[in-house]
Amino acid sequence: MTNYPPKLAELVEDFAGITDRNERVEALIEIADRFPDVRVPADIASKPYAEENHVQYCESDAYVWAQDNPDGTVKFYFDVLNPQGLSAMAMAVVLDETLSGAPLEQVAKIDTDIVFKLFGREISMGKGQGLMGIIAMVRGAALDRLNKA
DSSP, rough: TTTSSHHHHHHHHHHOOOOOOOOOOOOHHHHHHTTTGOOTTTOOOOOSSSSGOOTTTTOOOOOEEEEEEESSEEEEEEEEEOTTTTHHHHHHOOOOOOTHHHHHHHHHTTTHHHHHHOOTTTOOOOHHHHHHHHHHHHHHHHHHHHHHH
């Protein structure tokens, strides 16, 4: 967990204390409720979205964008086209709130294991693959920028 940016480390630690599955689900729904705050604005992208922003294997039809900040960090934006895609929405909110503005070196090291730390081990394989895909796109955006530097 030492590789996580502080905000993400704190969230993972908070979720480690949640042992009741229903409580975990409620916490994730509350996070997903903030999804409108991380949805991609029209000046960044409009539908139909470019395939390069499409998250592979995501049943909720998620998309990810990374915009460069003047300080060398990145601001992440997301869209989830499936209105039932609460898990993807929650993951998007988590990633924006904890990784937007974080050092690229830290974002590039994010492991997909946070899916299980936040959503629990009982998450379905399909849903888990989609959430890991969202993380991979965020991590890939950071790696691309680090490799160009």
